[in-house]
Amino acid sequence: MNTREPAVEMRSISKGFNGVTVLNEVDFEVRAGEVHALAGGNGAGKSTLMKILQGVYQSDSGSIHVGGKPVEITSIQDAKAAGIGMVFQEFSLVPSLTVAQNIFLGAEPQGPIGLIDDREAVRRARDVFTEMEVVVDPRAQVSKLGTAYWQLTEIAKALAQNARVLIMDEPTASLAKHETEALFDLVSRLKTRGISIIYISHRMDEVYRIADRITILRDGRRLLTEALSNVTPEQIVEGIVGKKVEGQLTYRQREHDPASASPVLEARSLTCGKRVRDVSFTLHAGEILGLAGLMGSGRTELARVLFGIDSLESGEILVRGKKAVITSPQHAIAAGLALIPEDRRDQGLVLDHSVRDNLLLPLLDNIKRGPLLNAAAGRALSSSLIKKFAVKVAHPNKPVRLLSGGNQQKVVLAKWLGTEPDVLILDEPTAGVDIGTKSEILDMIRELANAGKAVIVISSEYPELLAVSDRVLVLRDGSISRELKRSEIADEESLQLAVQGV
Amino acid sequence: MNNTTISAQAPKTGGLDAVKRTLGELDWRRYVIYIGFVVVFIFFAVLLRDQGFLSPTNLLNIFRQTATITIIAVGMTYVIACAEIDLSVGSTAGLSSVCTAMALSQWGIVPGILAGLAVGLVVGSINGALVSLLGIPSFLVTLGMLGIAVGVAQWITASAPQPILNETFNMLFGSGNFGPVPGLIVWSAIFVAIGAVVLSRTKFGRQVLATGGNRNAADFTGINTKRIKFQVLLISGVVASVAGMLYAGRLESGRFQWGAGDELSAIAAVILGGTSLFGGAGSVVGTLFGALLIGLINNGLILAGLDSSQQQVVRGAIIILAVALARKK
Incomplete structure (x- = not known):
């Protein structure tokens, strides 16, 4: 040929x-x-x-x-x-x-x-x-x-x-x-x-x-x-x-059993259009919940509903046991949720603005002194986030547009984790990210859960889901078709089969 | 000995290199308005040195004549930085001047001022509501409002000027001086100062820029972008109504023509000042210099003896040139 x-x-x-x-x-x-x-x-x-x-x-x-x-x-x-x-x-x-x-x-x-x-x-x-x-x-x-x-x-x-x-x-x-x-x-x-x-x-x-x-x-x-x-x-x-990354994509047994911790987020019969139908689940502190499903199975739509971008037709969301009315992202943020959106260039970042301005955007209340923003506090806060998340950037004043995909994603993560959310929803967190940064991001997710945050990870990449999730929900046509503990999933192939519904 | 000289010089050249590097990285396009302002100023200062260009009276005149445009342009900066446009500012100013004059002659100075501000609040709210709640493009909403506001102003006055005889009002709004400083300059200084600080140093200002830069990302970040869009159009309306009262005070009357065409000068000032027509970036101080540059050009061309048709051609060419230099690669 x-x-x-x-x-x-x-x-x-x-x-x-x-x-x-x-x-x-x-x-x-x-x-x-x-x-x-x-x-x-x-x-x-x-x-x-x-x-x-x-x-x-x-x-x-x-x-x-x-x-x-x-x-x-x-x-x-x-x-x-x-x-x-x-x-x-x-x-x-x-x-x-x-x-x-x-x-x-x-x-x-x-x-x-x-x-x-x-x-x-x-x-x-x-x-x-x-x-x-x-x-x-x-x-x-x-x-x-x-x-x-x-x-x-x-x-x-x-x-x-x-x-x-x-x-x-x-x-x-x-x-x-x-x-x-x-x-x-x-x-x-x-x-x-x-x-x-x-x-x-x-x-x-x-x-x-x-x-x-x-x-x-x-x-x-x-x-x-x-x-x-x-x-x-x-x-x-x-x-x-350029180095061995073995083990990054393997699941590590967590020290404590998150399922015994108190529930942070409860979804009860959430329904919105055709893509989210009667979805119920519970998420505990320190737990990583994977959402698997084909394109169009309602994964992203579920995230949007939880974050208040699309409004619920019926069902209720409980945060820390209390009913939360979430009809806008402002409510969701106030309730302690954060969403790392699917499309970071369109939904996560203002590309022409500097790395610093992007990082500070959800954190403006933290750097206010009276009615004005404190520039020095802003510089300090953004620098500490850049350092903490190891964002490679020539200068925080440079437009975020100039960063590589992986570093852009780190900026989105850093921006949201600065708000100290209790529940973190990540939609395709490693899409278009090189493999080195990918393992860094997966490590960050694990660390966050270890620090007691409740995490939902949506991903089309099964190895990635299997590497971090303690539990996996399989979505199909907008409803949960399977709920699997990590220990019940033997390998990638069995998850594939569950998603395909065979 | 030799060694010490070398080591003493090394940091120097290093420093020079650093300076060169900084200059190289400096985005001079962002400062083109200031460069342009200085260049045009020097040009006129040399060319028109015998026509009294540099006399304090003439320089004060330039400030005074551009004051209303500057003020309108401060509001417009917010609108454009938010990726919207407000074409109704000129006729809002006209309507405000008329309503102020009519209320003032009926009920006195305070109701007169309140009537003027009410015009801005109503026009701005309608613009803002139609844009943010119904999602109609601001270009269309404010184009319609341009006609409506000027039409109402003409209608309720039957096209007649409304004289203002209240000395206090006229002194306060434009005719008088605050101490040694002309009132109009004080007014524009206040608007520029507040406008610059709010845009660059407050949460609201950041949210305006983020909404203009990428509305989707702003939404996902928990910014109520509908409210931001409403607010910028409200600000623009209210600011335009104050400008209308300044016309009324300076010209001691309310008239539907006051402010006609100001929307274009204000937009030109904002864009010259480095605010992106596509939103996301904006500078109120830049806007001030944009307005002053336009005023400078107008003044210089008049002193140079060009007639008004020639002035328009030269002014148009200079604005295009300046914007061309300021645009991104």
Whole structure:
């Protein structure tokens, strides 16, 4: 299936920003019809390398060859012309236009007098989808479609521009299980047509599933390029992190039995729309409760109800045995709850504001002196949070936008833990976070529970759930289908089966 | 000996490097309004040295003439920093001047002032309620309110000016001096000082910036963003009504035309001052300099003998240039 001929070759690419070397003579080569995984921790240089390939940045030295010929890529247009397409992690579609209009945006088919021929665009879009063997209506407005279709449209857009190499950055991050399966099928079909795919993902199982080879970057250098059949997951993780992380993802028996502690949060028959139906559970001090379930099973919706973002239709919430009326996040915070939301960029942070301002936002009452905020107290408080949570930041005044995903997530955590909540709800706390930071975050969760906080963890990653949860609730169609003690779950597979309902 | 010289010099160069580095990292775009202000000031000071540009009377005049715009722009800073807009401020000022004048001639000075403030409270509350509770874009709400307020002002006065004969009111609101300082300057100083401190040093100010920067994240952080949006539009309305009373006091009458078009000057001052049109960042002191820069340009162009059509062209070009320099990469 794989020809030996490289589709794209990047030779000894170096790149620095403000005198800091980000890439150091990196060689990277993708063969035609190959799925090539690109791995590395945050700051390893993955995104810089890919941005050079896409023409967003220019390398300081080194060369790029496409189909054996050297090419100059100095703009995104050059990259497109060379047959390199990108499937963006944050989608780059215009929601108000149709699928076909998006696919041909900027390259619209024209009629005889130069007017745009929308019908021709629809016809050609349909051809592309037929080749991809997927069913998408080219005339549908993008905003009305689900995320999976956005992604298909992105892929179609690249293919319509004759891309031979597709870069996919965490393509499954926002997909449900069956959508992920469909994407993998599509990837293998694209492979047989000789299209190469550069696959960036933090999910090891996916990488093993679909990639042929892997290149690992560490600290701006290429560590290795190897066929996946020749490397073990442990080797990859070690290569990314640079140290052994064994044991981070294993459950540790807790010293005390949290279930005997007093209940902090009680949910009684919570109901809200179709996604939260008659949900009851009890959460004890010092306990970590995992919420498992497929996309759309109501996990996030349950968190939203508990935090007062969506209002209850029926049921009641008790905090420390007393009925709490929670109809807004303000009530929830006053009752001692905190929510680390699913989408940290949209819901957790004001990206253009400084790390310090973001940290202090829920803590403004703590630094008030009279009606005014005390700047010195604010500096001291934010510095102590940055230190406590080991946030890597050049200066607290720098915009939080500039931090890596893992450090951004630490800022969100720090911001909320500064409020000293009794109940902490974390929705996908390690999504898009490199593996080193991931284990740090999991350790933090354990420490919080040991300090007596009650914690709810929502996660799509089973190893992570199994690593921290004392108890797991499985949600299905908005209701609790199973409640499992950690000791009742043998391994990842049995949790998978419980979630799938078999 | 040699060694000591070297070691004595080493920290010096290090210090110099540090200074260079700080300057390099300094985001000069944030200070472009101050740079621009100084550049334009020096330019006029040299060019118009024989036309009395630098005379104390002329400089005081610039302050006085920009006072009402400055005050309106302080309120507007909050609205824009919160990612909203208020187009109704100019006509709110006009309506306030009219209501103040009418109530004053009927019932005296205190009811007159209360009537003016009531205009701001009512207009601001309606704007705020429609934006925050019904979720109608502020651009549309306040565009409608612009017409309504000026229409009401014209209607209840049958387009006639309403003279104000109360000396105390006129002295207090704009015509008089507080000691040696013109009243209008004192008024704008008070508004700028309070506005700057509240925006940068209070919980409310932070919440306004957070709501403007990312409303979703602010909501999740437990900020009542609906209330914040209501409050900024209320502030803007009340501040505009005070500006209307200052027009009334300075011109000794209430008239529906007072303040007409001020919304555009105020928005220009706010944006020149470095407040982001998309919300999330704002500076009241920047706004003051934005307003002063506009006043400076107006004054300089008049002294330079340009006629009003030419003034408009030059003023427009300078504003575009300044905003272009201040924008983010």
